[in-house]
Amino acid sequence: xxxxxxxxxxxxxxxxxxxxxxxxxxxxxxxxxxxxxxxxxxxxxxxxxxxxxxxxxxxxxxxxxxxxxxxxxxxxxxxxxxxxxxxxxxxxxxxxxxxxxxxxxxxxxxxxxxxxxxxxxxxxxxxxxxxxxxxxxxxxxxxxxxxxxxxxxxxxxxxxxxxxxxxxxxxxxxxxxxxxxxxxxxxxxxxxxxxxxxxxxxxxxxxxxxxxxxxxxxxxxxxxxxxxxxxxxxxxxxxxxxxxxxxxxxxxxxxxxxxxxxxxxx
Numbered sequence: 561x562x563x564x565x566x567x568x569x570x571x572x573x574x575x576x577x578x579x580x581x582x583x584x585x586x587x588x589x590x591x592x593x594x595x596x597x598x599x600x601x602x603x604x605x606x607x608x609x610x611x612x613x614x615x616x617x618x619x620x621x622x623x624x625x626x627x628x629x630x631x632x633x634x635x636x637x638x639x640x641x642x643x644x645x646x647x648x649x650x651x652x653x654x655x656x657x658x659x660x661x662x663x664x665x666x667x668x669x670x671x672x673x674x675x676x677x678x679x680x681x682x683x684x685x686x687x688x689x690x691x692x693x694x695x696x697x698x699x700x701x702x703x704x705x706x707x708x709x710x711x712x713x714x715x716x717x718x719x720x721x722x723x724x725x726x727x728x729x730x731x732x733x734x735x736x737x738x739x740x741x742x743x744x745x746x747x748x749x750x751x752x753x754x755x756x757x758x759x760x761x762x763x764x765x766x767x768x769x770x771x772x773x774x775x776x777x778x779x780x781x782x783x784x785x786x787x788x789x790x791x792x793x794x795x796x797x798x799x800x801x802x803x804x805x806x807x808x809x810x811x812x813x814x815x816x817x818x819x820x821x822x823x824x825x826x
Contacts, residue, residue: 594727598682598689598760602768604674605791613649614746615671615772615786622649622746630784637749637779644747659747660740665804667698667716669741670734670756671772674788681797682730682760689722689730694798702732712736714752725759732758743774751778766792 604611612620616628626633626642633641647657654662661668668676673693683690689702702722712719712735719736734756743750757773768790775783 595684595724596728596730596762598684598730598762598768600681600768601793601795601797602680602682602790603793604677605767605789607791608767608789611675611677613646613675613744615675615744615748615774616746617786622646622651625649625651625746631748632781632784634779634781640749641747644742646745646747648745659742659745661742661804665806666740667696669716669737670700670718671758671774671786671788672742672744673698674770675745679793679795679797680790689732692797696803697798702730708733708735714738716741718754718756728761730760732756732760734758749779750774750776753778768792 613622614620614625614628616622616624616631618630619625619628626638643658645653645656645658647654647659647662657663660666661672673695674680676695678694680694681692683692686704688704691700691702693699698717700717700720702720704722704724706721708719708721714736715738717737718734720732720734722730722732725731735754737750737752737754737756739749739751739754741750742748753776755775757775759771761769761771763769770788770790772786772788773783774780774786
């Protein structure tokens with residue numbers, strides 16, 4: 561526990577002190593590893609379709625769950641998806657949801673976290689990029705120009721390595737996930753074989769794009785793709801900490817969710 565707390569403190573301190581790349585850091589990166597400036601507080605860009613319930617680009621609202629044209633399910637994965645009870649979306653059952661993040665306050669994982677209305681911040685250093693999220697608050701470490709361990713223990717956020725490409729893109733390659741999270745709000749599952757590739761590109765001062773490749777032969781017949789759009793937020797990072805509490809979730813369910821769906825008495 562002490563190591564976890566120390567690591568968290570270091571990451572937060574780094575975030576406060578190094579939001580943008582200094583000239584010295586840029587010099588250390590070298591011309592072949594020129595780093596794009598990803599500084600800013602990023603939030604889903606609703607004006608460009610950046611927010612939705614599903615990673616499916618053909619059904620971002622989740623109205624055609626289990627029958628999306630762009631998700632190549634294995635049979636068990638489709639059955640699993642349809643068996644889940646979502647807390648949001650067109651057929652939400654918040655009082656009976658099976659979403660583990662909502663029920664147990666477990667980490668949503670990635671890319672699921674990008675379906676939440678929260679801000680993201682990048683902290684770039686010569687050795688790693690730290691990706692910080694308001695909810696939790698959680699953070700990930702992307703080790704630059706490194707390799708995955710030969711035998712990665714399954715974990716919530718996987719093991720991430722990255723490199724810069726074309727001077728404008730951060731490429732993040734992640735493996736070593738456990739199978740406890742949903743890929744998105746619609747309950748799409750994954751296995752420990754998940755291999756996720758994220759490509760973050762700052763297209764201008766106010767816009768960031770993320771291309772996703774989801775490769776999981778344990779759940780899907782071939783790799784499939786998604787995309788998210790982000791805009792710079794003007795309200796600041798961690799202005800409101802979204803900390804998940806099992807106790808508060810239960811109180812919300814008992815006081816609001818369940819009464820809202822209870823059949824009125826005669």
